Amino acid sequence: xxxxxxxxxxxxAAVELAKNYDKEEYLNVTAxxxxxxxxxxxxxxxxxxxxxxxxxxxxxGATGGYKLTDSPNNISVGRVLRAVEDNxxxxxxxxxxxxxxxxxxxxxxxxxxxxNINGYLDTVSLTQLAEDNI
Amino acid sequence: xxxxxxxxxxxxAAVELAKNYDKEEYLNVTAxxxxxxxxxxxxxxxxxxxxxxxxxxxxxGATGGYKLTDSPNNISVGRVLRAVEDNxxxxxxxxxxxxxxxxxxxxxxxxxxxxNINGYLDTVSLTQLAEDNI
DNA sequence: ACTATTCATAGTAAATTGGTAGGAATTACT
DNA sequence: AGTAATTCCTACCAATTTACTATGAATAGT
Numbered sequence: 001x002x003x004x005x006x007x008x009x010x011x012x013a014a015v016e017l018a019k020n021y022d023k024e025e026y027l028n029v030t031a032x033x034x035x036x037x038x039x040x041x042x043x044x045x046x047x048x049x050x051x052x053x054x055x056x057x058x059x060x061g062a063t064g065g066y067k068l069t070d071s072p073n074n075i076s077v078g079r080v081l082r083a084v085e086d087n088x089x090x091x092x093x094x095x096x097x098x099x100x101x102x103x104x105x106x107x108x109x110x111x112x113x114x115x116n117i118n119g120y121l122d123t124v125s126l127t128q129l130a131e132d133n134i
Numbered sequence: 135x136x137x138x139x140x141x142x143x144x145x146x147a148a149v150e151l152a153k154n155y156d157k158e159e160y161l162n163v164t165a166x167x168x169x170x171x172x173x174x175x176x177x178x179x180x181x182x183x184x185x186x187x188x189x190x191x192x193x194x195g196a197t198g199g200y201k202l203t204d205s206p207n208n209i210s211v212g213r214v215l216r217a218v219e220d221n222x223x224x225x226x227x228x229x230x231x232x233x234x235x236x237x238x239x240x241x242x243x244x245x246x247x248x249x250n251i252n253g254y255l256d257t258v259s260l261t262q263l264a265e266d267n268i
Numbered sequence: 269a270c271t272a273t274t275c276a277t278a279g280t281a282a283a284t285t286g287g288t289a290g291g292a293a294t295t296a297c298t
Numbered sequence: 299a300g301t302a303a304t305t306c307c308t309a310c311c312a313a314t315t316t317a318c319t320a321t322g323a324a325t326a327g328t
Contacts, residue, residue, distance in 0.1 A: 003135050003224050005286065008240065015239045028304065042287055044305075051306095061295020062303040077243060090137050105149045106142065108268045109211060109258060116254045120247060134242045139317065162273065176318055182275075195326025196272040 003085065010046045010084035011077065011129075012036040017056060018072035018126040026058075026065030046084060053083035072130060078121030088121075090114055137219065144180045144218035145211065145263070146170040151190060152206035152260040160192075160199030180218060187217035206264060212255030222255075224248055 016035045033040040050056045150169045167174040184190045
């Protein structure tokens, strides 16, 4: 039940973008790599997932880079982690087919645990993380 | 952030033992294997972890088997999962050394998430799961 | 003795993780 | 137009982890 590096790195990058949000300029992957300690090429892949989820936008070419699509106040940690970490699914059987087909004693448990985790993570914004106000 | 098969299987076995608790007899690994659909040899290893955590006790030899050490009312799902799933640690850096040494923006987040998960899982007893009362 | 069981430990194939690598597409600047 | 800086796309790969299988010793009942 470990959060993957990918998820952690994605969150770190998002926090950096949050810190940069009011400057209204794009941060490139080199800057993000230096701030987070993650290699550029790996970060590119992770940020691509956030872009797909419409959390960040990008411009290409020279002076290109990334920024958040919305104020970090309005972006929850849960949204970021779900984008990067395969929807935060804690068991496969919840949203796909389960071998036990409804007879599983723990199905409700997994569902409630999932709701609990996401419920908490959705109460924390990127701003809070960026300001260490948590 | 997936719950491992080991954790799920351990919980399923614990639920079977819970159902059997009032009979005051030992269930052997063959019976548990049939009830859960997990191979005997793998289950043995998983149950060993629960034994180590003093959740189940065993007798060896013919007519041997396993039973819970306490009423399933008093055993939480959290306790079972922590025994089987490496303490349910969601990040390595929380209880060991962190490369960023306290400067990590997300450290508090991981701590609170961990507390949240365990807080919920500790409110659910094996009895509740066994009776699908959840 | 014999049989049924737990206990301990070693091995292993497949999947996943955590990257690296190469280069095409795009944009800004001179 | 040309060049440099960037994102985007996709393939590859090594190390680790997972999910078992296998073997056999120790123990207990009949």
